[in-house]
Amino acid sequence: MDRPSPAASQGRSFLQLFSALRPHVATDRNLPSRLQQLLAREKRFGSRDRRLYRELLYTALRHLPWIDARLATDTPDDAIRATAWLAADTAATRAFRAHWTAGWPEVPATVAERARHLSADPAALLPAWFAEHCPAAFQSPAFDALHTRAPLWIRLQTDDATPVLAEFEARGWSVQPAPVLSTALEVLAEADLTTTDAYARGLIEIQDLGSQLLLARLSPAPAGHWLDACAGAGGKTLQLARLLGTSGKVDAHDIRASALDELGTRAARARIANIRILSAAPSGTYDGVLIDAPCSGTGTWRRAPHLKWCTTPQTITNSATVQRQLLERYAPLVSAGGQLVYATCSLSRQENEDVITAFLAAHPEFTAAAPASMLLPSDYNTDGYFVAPLRRV
Numbered sequence: 104m105d106r107p108s109p110a111a112s113q114g115r116s117f118l119q120l121f122s123a124l125r126p127h128v129a130t131d132r133n134l135p136s137r138l139q140q141l142l143a144r145e146k147r148f149g150s151r152d153r154r155l156y157r158e159l160l161y162t163a164l165r166h167l168p169w170i171d172a173r174l175a176t177d178t179p180d181d182a183i184r185a186t187a188w189l190a191a192d193t194a195a196t197r198a199f200r201a202h203w204t205a206g207w208p209e210v211p212a213t214v215a216e217r218a219r220h221l222s223a224d225p226a227a228l229l230p231a232w233f234a235e236h237c238p239a240a241f242q243s244p245a246f247d248a249l250h251t252r253a254p255l256w257i258r259l260q261t262d263d264a265t266p267v268l269a270e271f272e273a274r275g276w277s278v279q280p281a282p283v284l285s286t287a288l289e290v291l292a293e294a295d296l297t298t299t300d301a302y303a304r305g306l307i308e309i310q311d312l313g314s315q316l317l318l319a320r321l322s323p324a325p326a327g328h329w330l331d332a333c334a335g336a337g338g339k340t341l342q343l344a345r346l347l348g349t350s351g352k353v354d355a356h357d358i359r360a361s362a363l364d365e366l367g368t369r370a371a372r373a374r375i376a377n378i379r380i381l382s383a384a385p386s387g388t389y390d391g392v393l394i395d396a397p398c399s400g401t402g403t404w405r406r407a408p409h410l411k412w413c414t415t416p417q418t419i420t421n422s423a424t425v426q427r428q429l430l431e432r433y434a435p436l437v438s439a440g441g442q443l444v445y446a447t448c449s450l451s452r453q454e455n456e457d458v459i460t461a462f463l464a465a466h467p468e469f470t471a472a473a474p475a476s477m478l479l480p481s482d483y484n485t486d487g488y489f490v491a492p493l494r495r496v
């Protein structure tokens with residue numbers, strides 16, 4: 104007798120995991136931690152199982168109304184089948200997808216075609232209230248990019264990529280350079296980069312291409328003294344420190360001490376010496392101030408799809424209030440002629456253009472140094488970002 108395919112019982116396990124997460128989707132912005140804990144508790148899972156379930160769960164969250172609708176029928180296996188079909192084809196998902204979607208067509212490139220195949224409503228995949236915040240998100244190709252697994256980008260933190268490329272090749276990981284930025288590489292493998300020598304030596308950092316482009320395109324003048332006012336764990340601080348060169352310096356501040364500790368570890372790993380961590384409130388003046396503001400994260404919906412379902416218009420209004428306060432707090436630290444850079448990973452007009460318009464109206468001593476710009480996830484296969492470069496006159 105043929106042994107049953109493991110994919111059949113994996114389908115049941117996926118449904119169990121999904122139903123454990125489902126009640127928390129609308130309320131828990133930290134759902135990825137909950138998902139991580141859920142998978143860690145299941146001692147019977149190996150690392151490949153965990154990769155499979157993670158991919159399936161993220162796919163289901165990305166397409167939540169479609170999956171919910173199938174689970175509400177008397178053939179819930181349809182939910183497994185649809186999730187398997189929509190999931191990315193990776194080493195971990197291949198056998199599972201082959202079992203559950205035998206005879207199904209290739210997954211089409213656009214959400215509209217996928218919806219047609221599943222007799223589903225494409226518009227249901229984004230909250231309707233978001234249309235007035237970012238109409239472009241509802242249109243192809245941005246809409247398609249938002250419903251595709253986010254790629255893994257790294258930033259080279261060395262002028263010599265040879266040891267990085269050699270190590271990746273030895274591990275069987277292929278990479279693809281970003282056509283728009285020489286320091287950015289897409290890793291085309293399910294790689295745990297934190298286990299590499301390149302990572303341990305600080306030769307690479309995991310950083311979305313969109314985040315990299317934001318600073319690379321500003322090309323801050325070398326040798327300047329900058330404040331990274333909302334540095335977090337320092338994704339942009341490290342990049343800024345390299346762009347400014349060894350005669351420039353960055354003061355990195357955040358209200359989260361634990362994030363600043365992590366920043367210190369990353370800077371030490373990369374032997375970057377021109378970063379000073381400021382736990383206390385910054386003062387004095389700077390050639391440039393970066394405000395990478397806390398935001399609703401709507402630009403990260405492809406990477407963090409649960410945020411689509413727990414973000415509300417009120418979340419956005421609250422973020423915009425904090426963003427205006429942060430500009431008021433840190434803009435006075437820009438010296439005359441200096442730069443003020445406001446950035447978010449939000450696609451909402453209310454957190455982006457509206458915040459900047461209100462700030463400029465209240466502060467004639469600042470002017471736009473260049474047009475503000477929005478990076479849509481479809482532009483270069485990234486998360487979505489907004490950046491407004493301002494100057495103090």
Ligand SMILES: C[S@@+](CC[C@H](N)C(=O)[O-])C[C@H]1O[C@@H](n2cnc3c(N)ncnc32)[C@H](O)[C@@H]1O
Nearest residue numbers: 332333334335337338339357358359395396397
């Ligand atoms: C978008 S995250 C920063 C990400 C970081 N720049 C990076 O590239 O990895 C926003 C950060 O602002 C911080 N923050 C919130 N309120 C703040 C305040 N009043 N002053 C400084 N930082 C603040 C948060 O703790 C959070 O780390």
